[in-house]
Amino acid sequence: MRRRDVWPGSPGRAAFAGCVASILLALAWTWPALGRGQLLYRDFVQVPDPVLGPSVLGAVGQAPRAVPLDAVTALLAPVVPSGVQQQVMLVASLALAGCGLAVLLRRHGAATCVIAAAVAVWSPYAAQRLLVGQPPTLLGWAMVPWLVAAVRLDGSPRRRILAVLVAALPAALTPFGGLLALAVVVVTALTTRHRPGRHRREWLALAGLGAAWCLPWVVAGLRGASAAGETSGARAFAVRADGVQGALDVLGGGGIWAPAAALGSRAHAPALLASAALVIVAALVLAVGGVLAGRADRWVLAVALSLPVVVALTLASGPGLVLWGEAQRVPGVGILRDTHRLLGLMVLATAVLLGLGVAALARRLGPVAAAGAAATVVALAVLGAPDAPARVHAAYRPTSFPAGWSEAVAAVGDRTTLVLPWQPFRRQAWVGDQPFLDPLPLALRGRAIASRNLSVARDGGAVVVGSDDTTAVEAWARGDLEALRSAGVEAVVTWADTPGETPQPPPGARRVDTTGPLRVWLVDDPSTGPPAPGPESAHRGDMSVR
Structure with missing residues (x-):
């Protein structure tokens, strides 16, 4: 992803434009949540004075779903109030995704960065993860482009390893985020072209670092219950993909398992077709080629665009669901039972490809045609989840105990x-x-x-x-x-x-x-x-x- 866009503007300005768009969209979704007090919404809860008790440390025999997040919150609470931490995480879980894509695509121009940020932030996936009360999980997803950029950073191995660690820490606040960060780092390291100073020992160091940031929840799981044997978790947390309408919902990044987190707009054709159209156009951009500098980038984006949807739909019913249920007996597999979370990779790949597609269109047909295409992409992104901001506004309101x-x-x-x-x-x-x-x-x-x-x-x-x-x-x-x-x-x-x-x-x-x-x-x-x-x-x- 190193090819320069013909549109004027330095990479720094392009990244800045994408970050501004991302932050503005994130604030448009979350501004009612900002204020004095704590957020108490579904899984996303906190207390005024959290302590390092057994429940926070994951030492009470239950699955360590919030390890080490709750402990980090308790440690920071004397300096940064727990409610402020929650609000920062809520906004960051959206804004950092768009900003990361802008940094990753900065050499392709400002329009590319803005489009990629808008498609990622204003997505059914992001909305439904917030509506199920899981900003920490969404934060792990938001760090994916930052991790890719960190692994590809020029300079010494020490500089890259330090950048990876900084980018991984927010993701590693939850078990799923830590695993996702580890997978992204390993795949990116193995598919990045050789550069001076890069060798096998650096790859092994990155893999070892990833294993280290997963240790808190691994240790907590070994000390207590790991939730192994809960075969019903596969059915409970599978995506909802009933019929053609359900499959289209999943294809666009929807299909959350919790009925209360579903968007009303996703039950109607306009929203389903709009988000599905974005994915199809992204696939066409990938198939046409010419927008990516390396073959490895094409393969990675192709897998990220298609595999999550295929896996989620396969494990939603039939023999796939039965086998996935039996797999839950293996300790640690339960972390992956929520198959809707996998769709985040598809959303990011779609955002990257649409941004690159508009940049390629500008080179071939000129800025006027590209501007029309960009406006269409953004309009389709909004149409795919038009009720998302209102739902998030109603869900997240600060309250005082x-x-x-x-x-x-x-x-x-x-x-x-x-x-x-x-x-x-x-x-x-x-x-x-x-x-x-x-x-x-x-x-x-x-x-x-x-x-x-x-x-x-x-x-x-x-x-x-x-x-x-x-x-x-x-x-x-x-x-x-x-x-x-x-x-x-x-x-x-x-x-x-x-x-x-x-x-x-x-x-x-x-x-x-x-x-x-x-x-x-x-x-x-x-x-x-x-x-x-x-x-x-x-x-x-x-x-x-x-």
Whole structure:
């Protein structure tokens, strides 16, 4: 990707133009999320004062899905508030993708950089990953072009290795991002033409570095449960590709498994055809050739454009889904069970090829024709997800935790705590209508025993992924404090006014006087305490189906 574009302007100015477009689009999508407080939306949650507790470090026997992200957040919180960290990550998960493409394509002119940035940022893929509450996963995707540019950096091996490390750290905040970064670095290193100073030892050093940034979640997984054996995860997190319409949705970067994260526009022909047209035109640009300087670049882009869609559709139903379900028994394979995440590579390849295609058109037909083509590409990108900004605006709003939150957390201290109701998501009036993953474990210094079973609506039913140990819940429900203590529980915290069933506390549990949404009982003292005030039993429905 070294060929110069005939359009005037230095590479620096071209990259700057692409970065400006990317940042403006990212802010257009996310500006309501900026402000005082934390973001509580589905999987993307944080607390005012996160601590380095067992849950944050991935040492509670559950799959390390947020390792080392939660630990990094807790370490930085005294300097950068957790809410600010969330907001920076949210904007960066979009802006860095476009900026990275602009840097990678800077020698092809400003128009190329702007088009590539716009197609990547304004995509069904980016919108649906945000709407499922996974900006950290999207951040790993956003670092892909930066990693390619870092591996191809001119200069000494030490300079390249340092650049790769800097580009990989944001991606390595999550297990999937770390694996994606490792794969991108290895493939790019093996397909980059030989340069002076590049040799096998440098490639091995890059691979070893990639293995090192994956160590935090690998170690956490080996210490606790790795979620191996959850064969239902393959079906729950497969892309939705029902019929021709579903296949077109996946082809355009949609098809998210969570119904609540689906864009309404993707149910209609204009959006589906617009995004599918962009992919088809990108494939034509690749087939015609002449826009890429090297054969290796063509092969890499061809694989990135086609393989993710083929894999996602193959593993969505039939024998492919059955075999993929059995593969989940292998420790670590569960990290790849969300096949929609693979489509991010296709989106990036589409953006690169469309940008290069417009540049080639400018060389052959002149700037007027290229300007028309560029406007058409951007219009199709917007038409592919016209409701994305409004949906993201409604989803991400900063909120302040109510009075009494810190009081309840302090009352629990470093005790092992059972968190009820027994389901992973909460809903509170002070947050809004959207459910959010229970953030309490992030605030506790001790171990939190909480449900992590996920229920995903599929084919008219619900697929449950997970195998929670309900020993402590059952002991609390029948009022057996001795059994509760035998299970290691020293405190019980219940959320008020949230869906789910909370059994009435047994008489021997000692209620701590707190305000706010959390009710605290201490059960670590075997002596009989005063009776707990009032019945707590409530059933408000289940919102765990996503």
